[in-house]
Amino acid sequence: MLRRSLIALAALAAALVAASPGDTAPSAAAFPVTIHAANGAVVIKARPARIVSLSPTGTEDLFAVGAGLQVIAVDNDSDYPKDAPHSTLSGYTPNVEAIAGYNPDLVVVSNDIDGVVEELQKLGVTVLLEPAADTVAQAYDEIRQLGSATGHAPQAATVVHGMEVSLTKILRSVPKSNRHLSVYAELDPTYYSATSSTFIGRILKLFGFRNIADAADTTHSGYPQLSAEYIVTSNPDIVVLADTVCCGQSAKTVAARPGWGGISAVKHGRVIGVNDSVASRWGPRIVDFARAIAAAARKK
Amino acid sequence: MAVDSIRSAEAVRARGVSRPWRLVAGAFLAGSLLVGLGVGPVGIGAGGIVESALSHVPLLHVHSPLSSLEEAVLWQIRAPRVVLAALVGGMLAIAGSTYQGVFRNSLADPYLLGVAAGAGLGATLAITYGHVGRTGALLPLAAFVGGLAAVAAAYVLGRSAGAARAAGSFVLAGLTVTLFLTAIQTFVQQQHTNTLRDVYSWLLGGFSTATWGQVAVAAPYVAVSSTAIVLHRRMLDVLSVGDEEAASLGVNVARLRLLLVVAATAGTAAAVAMSGLIAFVGIIVPHTIRLLVSTSYRAVVPLSLVVGAGFLVLADVLARTVVSPAELPIGVVTAFFGAPFFAVVLRTSRSAR
Numbered sequence: 001m002l003r004r005s006l007i008a009l010a011a012l013a014a015a016l017v018a019a020s021p022g023d024t025a026p027s028a029a030a031f032p033v034t035i036h037a038a039n040g041a042v043v044i045k046a047r048p049a050r051i052v053s054l055s056p057t058g059t060e061d062l063f064a065v066g067a068g069l070q071v072i073a074v075d076n077d078s079d080y081p082k083d084a085p086h087s088t089l090s091g092y093t094p095n096v097e098a099i100a101g102y103n104p105d106l107v108v109v110s111n112d113i114d115g116v117v118e119e120l121q122k123l124g125v126t127v128l129l130e131p132a133a134d135t136v137a138q139a140y141d142e143i144r145q146l147g148s149a150t151g152h153a154p155q156a157a158t159v160v161h162g163m164e165v166s167l168t169k170i171l172r173s174v175p176k177s178n179r180h181l182s183v184y185a186e187l188d189p190t191y192y193s194a195t196s197s198t199f200i201g202r203i204l205k206l207f208g209f210r211n212i213a214d215a216a217d218t219t220h221s222g223y224p225q226l227s228a229e230y231i232v233t234s235n236p237d238i239v240v241l242a243d244t245v246c247c248g249q250s251a252k253t254v255a256a257r258p259g260w261g262g263i264s265a266v267k268h269g270r271v272i273g274v275n276d277s278v279a280s281r282w283g284p285r286i287v288d289f290a291r292a293i294a295a296a297a298r299k300k
Numbered sequence: 301m302a303v304d305s306i307r308s309a310e311a312v313r314a315r316g317v318s319r320p321w322r323l324v325a326g327a328f329l330a331g332s333l334l335v336g337l338g339v340g341p342v343g344i345g346a347g348g349i350v351e352s353a354l355s356h357v358p359l360l361h362v363h364s365p366l367s368s369l370e371e372a373v374l375w376q377i378r379a380p381r382v383v384l385a386a387l388v389g390g391m392l393a394i395a396g397s398t399y400q401g402v403f404r405n406s407l408a409d410p411y412l413l414g415v416a417a418g419a420g421l422g423a424t425l426a427i428t429y430g431h432v433g434r435t436g437a438l439l440p441l442a443a444f445v446g447g448l449a450a451v452a453a454a455y456v457l458g459r460s461a462g463a464a465r466a467a468g469s470f471v472l473a474g475l476t477v478t479l480f481l482t483a484i485q486t487f488v489q490q491q492h493t494n495t496l497r498d499v500y501s502w503l504l505g506g507f508s509t510a511t512w513g514q515v516a517v518a519a520p521y522v523a524v525s526s527t528a529i530v531l532h533r534r535m536l537d538v539l540s541v542g543d544e545e546a547a548s549l550g551v552n553v554a555r556l557r558l559l560l561v562v563a564a565t566a567g568t569a570a571a572v573a574m575s576g577l578i579a580f581v582g583i584i585v586p587h588t589i590r591l592l593v594s595t596s597y598r599a600v601v602p603l604s605l606v607v608g609a610g611f612l613v614l615a616d617v618l619a620r621t622v623v624s625p626a627e628l629p630i631g632v633v634t635a636f637f638g639a640p641f642f643a644v645v646l647r648t649s650r651s652a653r
Contacts, residue, residue: 216626218623229620259377
């Protein structure tokens with residue numbers, strides 16, 4: 001009996017050791033690898049050691065899969081994780097010369113602004129375009145792609161699996177009786193909102209909530225500006241504030257808005273302030289976002 | 301030149317507002333306000349609105365037929381929005397007519413001396429460095445101060461260029477200040493892309509978050525400014541014949557110009573601070589009145605105030621109904637519906653002459 005346990009323990013230990021070397025000594029066999037990113041099939045010949053990320057989500061993904069030590073610079077909007085190597089590089093007004101100055105062997109961008117992808121490729125720099133995800137599946141894909149591209153495919157798989165498990169658990173934590181609630185997701189205090197066709201909207205949709213912005217999106221932009229009248233009379237059961245950092249909004253300020261005091265979300269304490277950048281990115285922290293929503297949605 | 305002075309002389313002789321036009325303008329404003337109050341994404345019947353209004357009058361004992369939600373929508377969301385749009389529209393139009401008179405430039409609008417660029421820079425700095433957010437209480441103050449500072453700079457610059465070419469040099473000074481401040485604003489914006497959407501949404505302007513608090517802040521400025529301008533409407537007619545001619549009639553041109561500019565600017569800055577930048581109203585309304593009613597400032601100034609108010613209320617109604625329950629930026633509405641209307645007025649009044 002004891003022997004059997006010991007053997008099992010030893011096997012477990014061996015498995016752990018076998019699983020971890022990705023961090024320290026990735027197998028050279030993983031390269032070259034072909035990544036099917038938004039800018040086509042990109043061949044990465046060797047494990048990148050000088051990564052520049054111009055995408056805040058890309059930065060979060062890279063650090064989550066354990067490629068943080070390979071990252072040498074991140075753009076000025078990448079504020080998470082805190083210990084990322086911040087720089088003055090901009091993802092919105094990318095300067096090819098400044099980026100090339102870092103002598104990167106891999107650049108991750110979320111927007112191909114001013115043809116930056118082609119410009120960098122002309123200089124012989126490998127670029128991965130990982131645009132804003134529309135679906136959770138796409139967000140998972142990007143994490144896996146960045147894992148494979150940096151020699152951390154197993155960790156990326158673990159990260160994605162962890163996210164899937166957590167999300168399922170979080171969704172289940174909301175009782176069925178509260179799945180039909182209506183939701184208003186606010187992006188700024190002038191009532192720009194996100195519909196169910198947007199990434200943040202799709203996460204809300206996973207819970208089964210009815211998004212009041214859906215009916216208003218006549219132009220299918222995904223982000224209609226609603227009128228205060230419409231929001232108040234729609235009487236949303238949940239209000240998600242993605243403008244807490246930029247614009248100082250909170251459950252308190254919402255309750256103080258003229259005419260808003262009587263809406264269901266205010267009365268039931270279901271006004272949720274989330275960090276703007278957590279709500280606007282499609283990285284591993286979508287789990288935190290979902291958790292915050294669930295906590296409020298469980299309230300009677 | 302000859303034609304200009306004949307026209308100006310004609311303007312001096314022209315009468316003020318005739319009685320029928322007064323009624324038309326008054327009816328237009330009253331009608332706009334009623335439409336503004338009656339139309340919205342939430343259908344509230346006219347009868348309900350009247351009864352609800354009466355229920356707020358003490359001693360009448362009328363019971364409002366509306367639910368508390370409808371009451372809140374009507375009086376706390378829709379009504380302040382309509383009133384603020386009227387105040388801002390009236391102010392921009394009367395300020396536009398004043399600037400056109402003071403600078404004898406038919407293309408002058410209230411933003412001519414840089415009030416828009418100054419307010420825009422003030423708002424951008426407040427959002428970017430003050431982290432006040434799109435509806436913060438400090439934002440209007442920053443915009444107001446920025447607007448006044450810009451016009452003051454343009455005024456000083458314009459004066460230093462010499463009194464002989466006064467009107468023209470003020471326009472150039474305003475342009476210089478505008479371009480300079482816009483450059484700074486663009487730079488700040490470009491350096492802080494995370495606040496881009498807030499700044500942009502402020503620049504577009506609108507009344508989607510109007511409150512009675514904003515009305516209370518803007519109203520005194522609009523009242524004082526427009527009263528001062530209306531009282532000096534005859535002086536604008538005198539000014540329209542030329543600086544030297546006006547001086548020979550015993551008018552202190554420099555002082556009069558300063559007074560009118562200060563009045564128009566303070567009101568405009570307050571309006572811009574509350575609503576962001578709304579183009580077009582300050583130009584189109586005074587010109588429509590010139591074409592339809594009279595070129596005399598005795599008519600243009602008071603009618604601009606009334607018609608401008610009604611025009612912007614109607615524009616805001618369109619802004620919140622065209623893609624209801626979503627919203628359009630009001631600047632899009634004023635130009636998109638105002639420009640064709642003005643084109644028609646321009647054509648018909650030409651052919652009538």
